[in-house]
Amino acid sequence: xxxxxxxxxxxxxxxxxxxxxxxxxxxxxxxxxxxxxxxxxxxxxxxxxxxxxxxxxxxxxxxxxxxxxxxxxxxxxxxxxxxxxxxxxxxxxxxxxxxxxxxxxxxxxxxxxxxxxxxxxxxxxxxxxxxxxxxxxxxxxxxxxxxxxxxxxxxxxxxxxxxxxxxxxxxxxxxxxxxxxxxxxxxxxxxxxxxxxxxxxxxxxxxxxxxxxxxxxxxxxxxxxxxxxxxxxxxxxxxxxxxxxxxxxxxxxxxxxxxxxxxxxxxxxxxxxxxxxxxxxxxxxxxxxxxxxxxxxxxxxxxxxxxxxxxxxxxxxxxxxx
Amino acid sequence: xxxxxxxxxxxxxxxxxxxxxxxxxxxxxxxxxxxxxxxxxxxxxxxxxxxxxxxxxxxxxxxxxxxxxxxxxxxxxxxxxxxxxxxxxxxxxxxxxxxxxxxxxxxxxxxxxxxxxxxxxxxxxxxxxxxxxxxxxxxxxxxxxxxxxxxxxxxxxxxxxxxxxxxxxxxxxxxxxxxxxxxxxxxxxxxxxxxxxxxxxxxxxxxxxxxxxxxxxxxxxxxxxxxxxxxxxxxxxxxxxxxxxxxxxxxxxxxxxxxxxxxxxxxxxxxxxxxxxxxxxxxxxxxxxxxxxxxxxxxxxxxxxxxxxxxxxxxxxxxxxxxxxxxxxxxxxxxxxxxxxxxxxxxxxxxxxxxxxx
Numbered sequence: 001x002x003x004x005x006x007x008x009x010x011x012x013x014x015x016x017x018x019x020x021x022x023x024x025x026x027x028x029x030x031x032x033x034x035x036x037x038x039x040x041x042x043x044x045x046x047x048x049x050x051x052x053x054x055x056x057x058x059x060x061x062x063x064x065x066x067x068x069x070x071x072x073x074x075x076x077x078x079x080x081x082x083x084x085x086x087x088x089x090x091x092x093x094x095x096x097x098x099x100x101x102x103x104x105x106x107x108x109x110x111x112x113x114x115x116x117x118x119x120x121x122x123x124x125x126x127x128x129x130x131x132x133x134x135x136x137x138x139x140x141x142x143x144x145x146x147x148x149x150x151x152x153x154x155x156x157x158x159x160x161x162x163x164x165x166x167x168x169x170x171x172x173x174x175x176x177x178x179x180x181x182x183x184x185x186x187x188x189x190x191x192x193x194x195x196x197x198x199x200x201x202x203x204x205x206x207x208x209x210x211x212x213x214x215x216x217x218x219x220x221x222x223x224x225x226x227x228x229x230x231x232x233x234x235x236x237x238x239x240x241x242x243x244x245x246x247x248x249x250x251x252x253x254x255x256x257x258x259x260x261x262x263x264x265x266x267x268x269x270x271x272x273x274x275x276x277x278x279x280x281x282x283x284x285x286x287x288x289x290x291x292x293x294x295x296x297x298x299x300x301x302x303x304x305x306x307x308x309x310x311x312x313x314x315x316x317x318x319x320x321x322x
Numbered sequence: 323x324x325x326x327x328x329x330x331x332x333x334x335x336x337x338x339x340x341x342x343x344x345x346x347x348x349x350x351x352x353x354x355x356x357x358x359x360x361x362x363x364x365x366x367x368x369x370x371x372x373x374x375x376x377x378x379x380x381x382x383x384x385x386x387x388x389x390x391x392x393x394x395x396x397x398x399x400x401x402x403x404x405x406x407x408x409x410x411x412x413x414x415x416x417x418x419x420x421x422x423x424x425x426x427x428x429x430x431x432x433x434x435x436x437x438x439x440x441x442x443x444x445x446x447x448x449x450x451x452x453x454x455x456x457x458x459x460x461x462x463x464x465x466x467x468x469x470x471x472x473x474x475x476x477x478x479x480x481x482x483x484x485x486x487x488x489x490x491x492x493x494x495x496x497x498x499x500x501x502x503x504x505x506x507x508x509x510x511x512x513x514x515x516x517x518x519x520x521x522x523x524x525x526x527x528x529x530x531x532x533x534x535x536x537x538x539x540x541x542x543x544x545x546x547x548x549x550x551x552x553x554x555x556x557x558x559x560x561x562x563x564x565x566x567x568x569x570x571x572x573x574x575x576x577x578x579x580x581x582x583x584x585x586x587x588x589x590x591x592x593x594x595x596x597x598x599x600x601x602x603x604x605x606x607x608x609x610x611x612x613x614x615x616x617x618x619x620x621x622x623x624x625x626x627x628x629x630x631x632x633x634x635x636x637x638x639x640x641x642x643x644x645x646x647x648x649x650x651x652x653x654x655x656x657x658x659x660x661x662x663x664x665x666x667x668x669x670x671x672x673x674x675x676x677x678x679x680x
Contacts, residue, residue: 127394218434224390225429226500227422228452236448237437244439317484318438 012302019298024066027287039082083284089292099174100273104257106192111199119207124234141201150194150268172270191269210242244315248308255304259297336363337540343400345386354612357383358564369541371555379564380544384510423453426501430513432493436485442496443481450503468499491522502537511543527553548591560584563609563620570644580646583621585659
């Protein structure tokens with residue numbers, strides 16, 4: 001177990017390093033992209049550009065610049081934005097994390113409850129008219145793009161019906177739970193639902209398919225032959241085994257979302273999370289911020305993978321090693 | 323078997339009586355008849371062997387007895403009287419109380435037959451506690467005893483192992499222990515030895531016979547292996563294409579088989595004589611598609627002895643306990659079978675090389 005954890009940690013470091021090098025090369029090593037020109041601004045004189053280049057250390061060789069950037073990003077943690085001088089990247093990311101976590105955890109609770117319930121009912125009642133109905137709802141959820149759904153939700157709750165039905169909906173934005181718990185939940189309610197629709201659709205489809213497969217397995221027949229209740233057959237035998245792949249999928253999705261995958265939802269609802277930070281920094285090609293958010297995202301994805309592996313072993317004795 | 327009235331007639335009353343069982347499936351291509359008018363009975367403590375090739379309806383008929391097939395397109399008709407009650411019409415609740423307790427099933431592949439995420443101890447305890455209101459600890463103690471009884475070494479420790487941590491033979495023993503945990507009166511074993519190698523097969527069969535003595539369960543064993551039924555069965559039911567073609571005491575069927583299909587099955591057992599091994603005799607052709615079952619005798623298209631009478635469906639008949647569904651006159655059968663054997667004997671090992679060169 002210790003060796004497993006060590007190997008895992010080592011590979012995490014290697015993956016993160018590779019990602020940082022790639023991002024660095026894309027933005028600094030690509031011919032024709034000169035960060036100094038961007039920082040100096042439009043119509044800057046060559047002298048200004050040269051000063052900027054020297055000030056930001058952009059006249060040094062690439063490996064040295066990479067090392068300097070990593071040093072300031074990871075060790076000194078004082079790297080500043082190119083676009084808003086004085087804005088420190090690391091605290092900026094740290095303050096965005098709770099927003100993203102609030103959004104993703106809330107949405108995850110909703111989509112797991114709804115998706116698994118839909119999948120369970122659909123799989124257990126296969127052949128009845130309820131099953132295709134749930135399938136249609138699930139496919140609809142998967143097919144609605146978040147940017148469209150989010151805008152429509154905003155349109156309805158903030159504008160068209162804001163005067164009547166949705167007068168209780170606060171304006172887009174984020175309120176910390178420390179400040180007001182109900183405000184936090186109210187601000188996040190529609191972002192949660194919007195983000196959860198897509199995933200609830202996916203998870204209901206996946207879980208239903210797994211459940212239908214499991215219900216056709218020999219062990220379910222054995223369980224029925226034992227004379228236990230159909231409910232127990234469904235929950236303790238079929239659903240228990242069908243959950244294994246769903247849980248591992250969940251770990252990966254959750255990691256990606258916490259890493260910034262909820263970008264569109266955050267942008268649409270004006271939530272100052274990791275996604276919005278990444279979006280803004282990409283708009284302005286603010287390289288230190290991009291580097292910071294990308295490394296942070298990669299770290300979460302890799303971490304989620306490791307957690308999934310550990311969970312998988314706990315859930316499925318077949319992959320456990322003595 | 324305990325019998326409240328104690329008179330011999332009551333003791334001999336069938337434990338399970340199946341009358342005119344039909345199982346049909348509605349499919350896209352039409353109605354498929356998987357079991358077509360099957361009737362048989364099992365006495366308390368008796369071992370009935372059901373043989374036939376794949377697709378002959380053996381497993382389907384047994385699973386449908388316990389209504390274990392959940393297919394909206396399936397229809398079962400007939401009567402299955404167990405202990406005086408019809409399994410096919412009784413409420414699900416009542417049938418569930420019988421499953422596992424009175425009638426237990428052992429399935430073919432124990433690796434896929436056990437839920438992979440639970441230990442074998444969990445499985446057996448679940449089985450016991452489904453029918454008896456005893457504590458987990460008592461159930462566990464009984465499970466350990468059962469595992470010891472079926473010959474699993476270190477039973478106490480092995481309780482906490484998962485199905486994939488056992489070998490095929492050991493897994494089959496686990497399944498047997500689980501099936502016997504409530505002392506069922508009838509044990510249905512669906513190809514219990516098919517997935518095992520020959521030595522393990524023999525051990526499992528011995529075990530089943532021993533346990534029958536200890537627990538007094540009647541056994542229905544489904545197999546395509548004539549060797550297995552010869553070892554274990556008191557009576558034999560030969561199935562072909564969803565119908566019973568021959569039925570009788572095992573000895574009698576082996577010594578004096580009356581249906582040409584049974585001759586074929588017996589001809590496909592390897593035999594060794596002083597002059598060398600006999601070539602195995604295959605039955606020509608393949609079983610009919612269940613969508614297009616012949617009008618008359620189902621075996622007729624593959625039978626060397628078919629004649630006009632075969633266009634009409636033969637019923638199981640016979641004076642004694644040994645029944646068959648064939649239109650050939652009984653007197654002629656012995657001679658005709660002799661012909662079959664001679665025909666088979668024509669291909670001894672000796673001229674194998676010659677036939678290979680052709």
